[in-house]
């Protein structure tokens with residue numbers, strides 16, 4: 001458990017990746033607020049987790065309520081709804097870290113890298129939110145199906161952000177889901193993680209892999 005973060009709001013936590021993160025972090029002891037566009041859907045997702053694990057601290061909310069109440073917020077919605085969702089929760093994000101997992105996939109060619117004009121979805125989010133919110137990018141290369149199951153995951157997580165302390169916090173949260181997080185530089189470098197996802201999607205399709213991932217080789221000495 002990190003010193004500064006006890007509660008995590010997961011916006012779009014009713015979906016595949018957010019649902020997987022809710023499952024993993026709640027079981028690691030964090031208070032999880034599942035955010036949705038509708039209260040009922042958020043509550044249903046929380047109930048599904050509690051039916052399986054009754055002792056967890058998980059509740060369902062509308063996105064803004066979840067963002068406002070939590071110590072840290074995670075955005076897990078499709079790219080085309082990234083900015084419209086941030087618009088609805090902006091006041092609840094002030095002074096907080098926002099983990100952005102968005103991959104800027106543009107259907108139908110999701111196996112082709114198509115980064116936005118700003119360079120990456122994460123930089124687009126930071127530009128939209130301004131300096132009062134610290135955007136940290138992570139989890140783009142982890143298949144949601146792995147987080148929804150209880151097996152070890154062969155995938156590392158590239159963590160990018162403009163403030164080292166915020167990256168440290170997110171690396172702790174990566175560890176809490178059983179993965180290894182790497183300081184991968186400033187938020188501009190999120191472009192690399194976001195682009196890699198289209199490469200992984202192509203590998204999945206071409207080689208019949210279910211949720212390929214990345215592993216960084218080499219032993220850290222510091």
Ligand SMILES: NC(=O)c1ccc[n+]([C@@H]2O[C@H](COP(=O)([O-])OP(=O)(O)OC[C@H]3O[C@@H](n4cnc5c(N)ncnc54)[C@H](OP(=O)(O)O)[C@@H]3O)[C@@H](O)[C@H]2O)c1
Pocket residue numbers: 012013014015016017018035036037038041042075076077078079081085101102103104105139140141142143144145
């Ligand atoms: N799936 C993966 O394996 C994976 C891996 C790495 C990164 N990612 C990234 O994670 C993000 C979420 O992916 P996902 O596969 O979990 O997506 P998803 O299951 O398709 O959708 C997640 C949630 O987004 C919300 N949503 C859907 N349409 C919306 C709209 N029109 N406006 C606002 N919110 C809407 C929904 O929540 P409510 O209906 O409850 O509001 C939905 O449950 C994406 O940016 C994706 O690139 C996914």
